[in-house]
Amino acid sequence: MGRFRLDIEYAGTRYSGWQKQKSGRTIQGKLIEAAEKIFKGEKVDLQGSGRTDAGVHALNQVAHLEVKTMLAPEIIKMKLNDLLPADINILEVSKAGKNFHARHDAVARSYIYQISRRRTAFGKQFVWWIKDDLDLGHMKHAGKLFEGMHDFASFADKDSEDKSTKVLVEAVQFKEAGDLILIRIAGSHFLWKMVRRMVGVLVETGRGKLNGKDVESFLNTFSREPARYTAPPSGLFLEKVIYEKNYQWDELEPVINLTPAIKFGRR
Incomplete structure (x- = not known):
């Protein structure tokens, strides 16, 4: 089995949150669905760093994927993004240690x-x-x-x-x-x-x-x-x-910029 770290961004508007549910569209559910198509016949385990509520977005959610594969991380990223809807995007896939846990290892x-x-x-x-x-x-x-x-x-x-x-x-x-x-x-x-x-x-x-x-x-x-x-x-x-101690937070910046409202009138 191989373990990979996935860095993921998503717009949560259309989803019932991160966690997979029996009914309802979720981010984890869509990721597992795509992974099972790529790794047909293999057991797939995908766990996130934590849950986000329905309608909440993520700039960089982290998950770990465990599956038996010889595919390189870049190929896994490409194949997942080819199958995922436009409002879920894999930013990066990297090899992780066999004991890496997206949730438990986060500080x-x-x-x-x-x-x-x-x-x-x-x-x-x-x-x-x-x-x-x-x-x-x-x-x-x-x-x-x-x-x-x-x-x-x-x-x-x-x-x-x-x-x-x-x-x-x-x-x-x-x-x-x-x-x-x-x-x-x-x-x-x-x-x-x-x-x-x-x-x-x-x-x-x-x-x-x-x-x-x-x-x-x-x-x-x-x-x-x-x-x-x-x-x-x-x-x-x-x-x-x-995941590292003594992390320094970046400058706080808008996720989206609201341009100033256009001032209508005669020229």
Whole structure:
């Protein structure tokens, strides 16, 4: 058997998330379907670094593929991309150690969330358009409160795979880019719906409807309130999966650029 690392990008709009399901179109399901066509008659095992929710995108999801084959990584990449739909793309295939595990070996992960200050015809699937003015200073203050080791039970749905609701959040970063507000959340791992609920609470602080004391309360005492503020999946991207310690995060940049709205009028 050979083991390979797959680096994958995908637009999650048309999919019911990463994890293969009995019914419903998923990213893992499409990858396995393509791999089974390439490696006919061989047992195929494909596991991702973690799940993404329905509608969530990935700039660089990592998976490992285990299969008996003599094909070179570049050939595997080419054959997979020939079979995959246009909204799933294999960025790279490389040989991996026999014990490499895409999920268990990861030491950190980062997500980017994109909020748009204006309505957009072209970027709707990749942003959350918010009409209200947001106070970025309040959001940054609340973001700092998330950093460190905390119990995020208030920010997650129950999941049998999560043995603990304690998560180390390494950084919550913000950047303004034209009509976009970018938020990066980096941490050891993330619970089901945790990032979207964090973003939703940050937005409510920006609106002035929540404050830092509310965030501290959610972290110290279980509350179902953050579920009310769950951000839509459209603006969320799995940015990176990190396997080396002391990784330095890149400059925060937009996933898509919203060009300034055209000013119509007579010349």
